[in-house]
Amino acid sequence: MTELRGPVRIVGTGLIGTSIGLALTRLGVVVELVDANPDYALMAERIGAGSRLVQIEPQLVVVAVPPDHVGEVVAEQLERTDAIVTDAASVKSKPLTDASRLTKDLSRYVGSHPMAGSERSGPLAARADLFDGATWAITPHETSSADAVALVRRLAEACGARTVELPVEDHDxxxxxVSHLPQLMSSLAAGxxxxAPSSHLQxxxxxxxxxxxxxxxxxxxxTQIVSANSSALTGLLEQIRDELDRVLVALGKGESGxxxxxxxxxxxxxxxxxxxxxxTPHIDLVSVLVTIPDRPGQLARLFADAxxxxxxxEDLRIDHSPGRPAGEVELDVKPGSVDQLVEVLTERGWVVHR
Amino acid sequence: MTELRGPVRIVGTGLIGTSIGLALTRLGVVVELVDANPDYALMAERIGAGSRLVQIEPQLVVVAVPPDHVGEVVAEQLERTDAIVTDAASVKSKPLTDASRLTKDLSRYVGSHPMAGSERSGPLAARADLFDGATWAITPHETSSADAVALVRRLAEACGARTVELPVEDHDxxxxxVSHLPQLMSSLAAGxxxxAPSSHLQxxxxxxxxxxxxxxxxxxxxTQIVSANSSALTGLLEQIRDELDRVLVALGKGESGxxxxxxxxxxxxxxxxxxxxxxTPHIDLVSVLVTIPDRPGQLARLFADAxxxxxxxEDLRIDHSPGRPAGEVELDVKPGSVDQLVEVLTERGWVVHR
Known part of the structure; x- marks a missing residue:
């Protein structure tokens, strides 16, 4: 079985690279930190993600630079080292194509995509447990060696992630x-x-x-992510446009039913x-609505009683309806727990609706 | 000042009509319940939303039937009674146009739109407090009498709602x-x-x-809601389609930046x-991330400590990343509360990230 011994060289010490560094350092793996921006590498080193100077050749290189540069850096690292090389970009075809233009032997390369993130970015947002329980896609291409695939799997597992192996094209x-199209639809709707007049937004x-x-x-x-996945995305967007046209025609006819x-x-x-x-697939959860006064401590009291x-x-939402003096919390629980929950909450004076 | 004395006749005892009945009955207003489906009216009566037989002429009629039938029922009630008439449909131009085709004098009619709902429907999902603090749009048209507007405002207030008055066209x-376009975009994305193969959905x-x-x-x-608002929606959908075409052209050129x-x-x-x-507009809240074991009582402990x-x-989200053994809760608090919150939670053993 392939072992992750290190050193692991991380190129690109933003949120993802630095978080991988923290996770590996925590396990005693030697990590080398490299970034085009020396301040970033220094910050990553200061928070304990690894060291900027490691004298031993790396066993594994993780390329975590911005999407547009991944292929180029992967090729460079394959040329310069004898290490297995992976990357962490959220699109997998383009880095592979880009790298294959720049270097011949890609057997030591396997793409991967740790599916965790944050609205924050940069090394200071990094966390050793960013990938705990997250999905980490591993995307071997035709010439990826079995050793390379196995080592990248060890990397993902060392970071606490659950691996899913799928072909490059399938991944994209x-x-x-599940990500790029919803992003664009959200942006278009928000646009x-x-x-809109403010009165409408009320x-x-x-x-x-x-x-x-x-x-x-x-x-x-x-923009970088979506552009890098344009071929996979174009078909879906065309499908949306066709549906949209059907909706427009139907609305225009007045018989849109x-x-x-x-x-x-x-x-x-x-x-x-x-x-x-x-x-897991959707399981049938039952929602219980509870009215709560909007002041400190009420959620605490509610959850203690629950x-x-x-x-x-299993899940919960807070209702944000403008102007409600009292908020509303929707608790999702398994069907078997509902009766007992409603009974206990009602007993303790909560206004509960099923 | 116009007073809401009742009786109030509610035509259509689904979720909205029955909830209005419950809210008014709670205040001692006499409510008459009418529904084309006698079972619905009976259920509404049984849960205390009013009575199926009221001998006194109504002061106010609330039409809460399905969107397609609103105009017709409004006209009918204007002809049959001397009462002020309002409706609860989520689109306002079409009922007005429909009613104006069937009856001449619309001075006793004012449209309204209580903006509350539920994924559930029918009289049994109704609640006396469904409208507490919710927004209730009131949409006078050119010939609406001042008395009619004032009485509908009293109705909304009696149900605990915050009223917003705006012209019919603006409302639609x-x-x-803020509602119909997001709904369609969500449906198109989900479609x-x-x-998709299940492995992709992972x-x-x-x-x-x-x-x-x-x-x-x-x-x-x-379908009824969107069709009834086709003119307002068409312009927005055309705008989306044009943007989508720009995106597709940009992606096709390969220089989409x-x-x-x-x-x-x-x-x-x-x-x-x-x-x-x-x-209120977005205020700057600060998110604090807390890791929690996925078992009963942990949320209670967390909120008690918080x-x-x-x-x-002010708000919170539970992170649903597939397969995480521990969940993550994101608490949004005002900037002034963060330091104290992080300190207290950390002291008590929580793994906290800002």
Whole structure:
């Protein structure tokens, strides 16, 4: 079995690179930190992610530079070292193609994609446990050696992640669907709010907040990600445009019923396929609504009471309706826990609705 | 000052109509319940929303039937009674136009839109406090009498709602932007997941979950809502289609940078305009991340500790990353509360990240 002995050279000490450094250092693996920006490497070193000067040749190189530069740095590291090389970019075809233009032998390279992140960026946002339990996609290409794949798997496991192995093209199509397309749809929906009078925005509810939340992401980074995955994304966007045209035609005819219902029903079928917590398919959870005064300590009291009922709160939402003097919390629990939960909460004076 | 004395006749005893009945009955107002489906009216009566037989002529009629029938029932009630008439439909132009075709004098009619709901429907999902603190739009048209507007305002206030008065056309454009367009974008995004292999869906994160959540809504109801607001919605959808075409052209050229960044940046500008909790603009809240074991009682312990620090948790999210053995809770608090919160939680053994 291939062992991760180190040293591991990390090129690019932003959020992802530095977090990998912290996770490996925690396990006693020697980590070398390299960044085009010397301040970044220094910061990463100061918080304990590794060392800027390591004299021993690396066993593994992790390339965690911005998406546009990944292929080039991968090729460079393959040429300069005898190490296994991986990267952490969120798109996998483009780095592979870029690297293959610059160097011949890619057998020591395996792409990977640790699927964790944060709205923050940079080394100071890094955390040793960023990848604990997260999904880490590993995408071997045709000439990747078995050793290389095994070592990258060890890396992901050392960081506490759950690995999913899939071909490069599948990976890119998957993230186009579950990440890049939702990002663009969110941005497009949010974009229509720019010109809205403030009085119109007063009518906003939780739906528009949910749909537009990720639109607040960094446009520069997302431009790189989306551009790098343009081929996988283009087909999906064309599909959306065709559906949109059907909706527009249906609305124009004034007899939009069936067409529109078909589009909406297809949305329902898609929505229920999105896995819930812990990667499991949607399980039937029951929502219990509880009214709470908007002041400190009420959530604490509520959760203490909920815990005493023995129910495990699987998920929860706080209702944000503008102007409510009292908030509302929706607790999702397994069906078997509901009766007991409602009984205990009601006993203790909470206003509860199922 | 116009007083709401009753009786109030409610036509349509679904979730909204029955909830209004419960709220008014709670205040001692006599409520008459009418529904084309006698079982619905009976259920509404049984849970205390009013009575199916009231001998006195109504002061106010609230039409809460499905969107497609609102105009017709409004006209009918105007002809049959001397009462002020309002409705509760989520689109306001179409009921007005429909009613104006069927009856001449619309001075006793004022449209309104209580902006509260639930994924559940029917009289049994009704609650007396459904509208507590919610927004209730009131949309007078040109010939609405001042008395009618005042009485509908009393109705909304009696139900505990915050009223917003705006013209019919403004209302419909506003909900097209903040409700109907996000709904369609969510449905379209979710629709692309129907054909996705399950292995691809394994890579789903919180983003796609948020964007597709509302796509699970009832296609039949949403078809009626969206169709009734087609004129306001068409312009916005055309705007989206044009942006989408720009994105597709940019991606096709392979030099998508600037165009794409413009679309994404516009999304950021729109996203930050969506009001947060309590209808206030986004205030700067600071997020504190806390790792919690996924078992009963941990949230209770966390919130108890948070409350003792004196911090009011303004919002929170639970991280759903597939497969994490420990969950993560993100607490949003005001900047002034952060230091104390982090100190107290850390002292008590929580793993906290800012």
């Amino acid at each position: 199509l998957a993230v186009a669907r 229509t709010l720019v010109d 009518l906003s509810g939780q739906g528009v907040r949910d749909v537009t939340r990720i639109a607040a992401g960094d446009p520069g980074l997302w 069936d067409e529109l219902t078909a589009v909406l029903a297809r949305g329902v079928s898609g929505a229920v396929r999105v896995p819930g917590k812990h990667g 815990a005493e009922s023995g129910a495990n709160v | 454009l506003a909900v097209a932007r 692309t997941l129907v054909d 890579l789903s994160g919180q983003g796609v979950r948020d964007v597709t959540r509302i796509a699970a809504g009832d296609p039949g109801l949403w 600037d165009e794409l960044t413009a679309v994404l940046a516009r999304g950021v500008s729109g996203a930050v305009r969506v009001p947060g909790k309590h209808g 409350a003792e620090s004196g911090a009011n948790v």
